[in-house]
Amino acid sequence: MKTTLGACSALFVLALPFAAAAQTTVDSVIVTARPDSEDPAVVADARRRLSETPGAVSVIAAESFEDRFALALDDMLRDAPGVFAQKKWGGDTRLSIRGSGIGNANHNRGLLIAQDGLPLNEADGYGDSQIADPLLTRHVEVYRGGNALRFGGATLGGAVNMVTPTGKTALYDNRIRIDGGSFGLLRQHVALARTMGPWDGFVAATNQTGQGPRSQSQQNIQFGSLNLGRELGEGEIRFTLSGAHIKQEINGALTAAQFAADPDQAAAGNVANDYARDLRGLRGVLSLQQPLSETLAVSAGVYAVWKELDHPIFQVIDQESRNYGAFARLDWDGEVAGRRADAYAGLWARSGDLDSRFFVNVRGARGALRSISYQNATALDLFAEGRLFVSDRVAVVAGATYGQAERDYRSVAVPGVAGTFNLDAAKNFDWLAPRIGLLWEAPDGVQVFANVTRSAEPPNFGSLSPTGVGFAPVEAQEAVTFEVGTRGRRGAFTWDLTAYHAELEKEMLQFSVSPDRPATTFNADETYHRGIEAAVDWRFAEAWRLRQSYTWSDFRFRDDVQYGDNRLPVAPEHFYRAELRYDAPAGWFVAPSVEWSPQGAWVDFRNTLKSPSYAIANLNLGWTAPNGISLFLDLRNLTDEAYVSNVQPVILAGPTTAAYWPGDRRSIFAGVVLDF
Helix, strand or coil: CHHHHHHHHHHHHHCCCCCCCCCCCCCCCECCCCCCCCCCHHHHHHHHHHCCCCCCEEEEEHHHCCCCCCCCHHHHCCCCCCEEEEEEECCEEEEEECCCCCCCCCCECCCEEEECCEECCCCCCCECHHHCCHHHCCEEEEEEHHHHHHHCCCCCCEEEEEECCCCCCCCCCEEEEEEEEHHHCEEEEEEEEEEECCEEEEEEEEEEEECCCCCCCCEEEEEEEEEEEEEECCEEEEEEEEEEEEEEECCCCECHHHHHHCCCCCCHHHHHCCCEEEEEEEEEEEEEEEECCCCEEEEEEEEEEEEEEEEECCCEEEEEEEEEEEEEEEEEEEEECCEEEEEEEEEEEEEEEEEEEEEEEECCEEEEEEEEEEEEEEEEEEEEEEEEECCCCEEEEEEEEEEEEEEEEEEECCCCCCCCCCEEEEEEEEEEEEEEEEEEECCCCCEEEEEEEEEEECCCHHHHCCCCCCCCCCCCEEEEEEEEEEEEEECCEEEEEEEEEEEEECCEEEECCCCCCCCEEEECCEEEEEEEEEEEEEEEECCEEEEEEEEEEEEEECCECCCECCECCCCCCEEEEEEEEEECCCCEEEEEEEEEECCCCECECCCCCECCCEEEEEEEEEEECCCCEEEEEEEECCCCCCCEEEECCECCCCCCCCCEEECCCCEEEEEEEEEC
């Protein structure tokens, strides 16, 4: 294993973009300015659009994950450089870009999750990664850091935009898919796509059940999607309706001793109190894309989201939320003083309210009422960016986001419950996040870029009120990020290389108080995040491709009174993935891959405990028949390595600290897809 990994590492270093050979593969995650004739039209258009960004961006086509057992965001984003997407349990993925929300105890913070260009985040900034279904995704766009400005995003991490299939972009009329394997996992999926004159439609449903790799891991999940569109001249109007019903048990983090003894066990408290997260949600969107002239176009949409949560953990959390929003953007493409130029400007307004009740957890059931609160959030982002080519090859880019947010909170005294009281509280935040950059493009499409971006992130309710009683003294996080990079395709090589350095003030960091309590958030004084995000595809023969991605993450305190220059926990310093794929003319393929974390990740802010390093090997193979049937096998962790995929941050680790989230052991999955 060490020899294989060393060879792959050497290939990554040596695979610089200066050799000649064949075309790049259709499912590449890398954006290039030069079109790829093998890309489906919708993916090629996304790559062209994102190549105008003077910063780190990626496009991930569904072709890169549909021939394996992809269950959640971590599977879709596996090969995207700079993205830390690792499963904790079920569909709960710790998702972070450049250290955004890296210590968040649950779900997502500091990163905008969007669908079809419209935000999925709730009004207070909370993001839920569990509602993503890879089988309902045509491609994924990743905007790292300040490059998410076109969504109004002003956070450190950027944005992940999942684009759903339509009747036009789906590559089939009818699809039936059945897959499953280890841990009792079974999934069924059906989809239909149609075009009828100016109309098009797509409808699909997914059903997923399983026992999970550890005890207390049972799941029962359903996803559904309806996407209807109608052409309006050169534009279109579209209505989408999506729903999710998710029931998942939570197995919990383990101590180092528990992990060494039996990594497949569940935390005793999670089993005794039947920890779980049951969610029902419905989202409706009405969107419009319409050219107004040869140089001006508008994109706009309104959306509404309803969610109901039943969440037995340290207490039983019962919440119902409603979120509403509107998004609009004007895109212009023309000339300024005879020079090529383009620009966009827009707004994102949203409002959300949440009714919350906490109960005593009695073996997963609701006991006595402990707290009642009502949380309301509103926010507005105004954003604009322009690009002017000062020469045929060099563009200057400048833009900014202005945002404001309000958090209103009301709690109600519960008779007989100490510590509950009638309270009305409000906090207001506002910020200006400017951005400036340069983009140089060679005649063959190779690009070099650099930019400086300010980011800001107000705390969400999970940070302000983790126990549902009152506000904590948490302030908004601010940062300035410097970024430089290059991307392109030359000969056999397609590459994407970015280096960044972010100076943060009042970074919101979280730590676990105890295994049965929610995490507490505090503001650090000064921290910095710096790193390298690299990906190289090497098509060294017509049927062979070597894909590699490497992320270096150096996240630290700066002269902190308590922690000095210690590293921040959770993210490993080095993370490497590689896949070697052979596509035979007869329609079959074989693709071994490796994932390597050579040093593990720190668990605590005092840097006394680090998770073990690991390397796992996988094998993916499949066959596509001429009649529309395709088969695949997905073998994971072939050596049955016991490894830690994620850690829960604490102040100081001890022998009873439950901080290790074990990764999945050896498993095998298989699937059959019928397109007709």
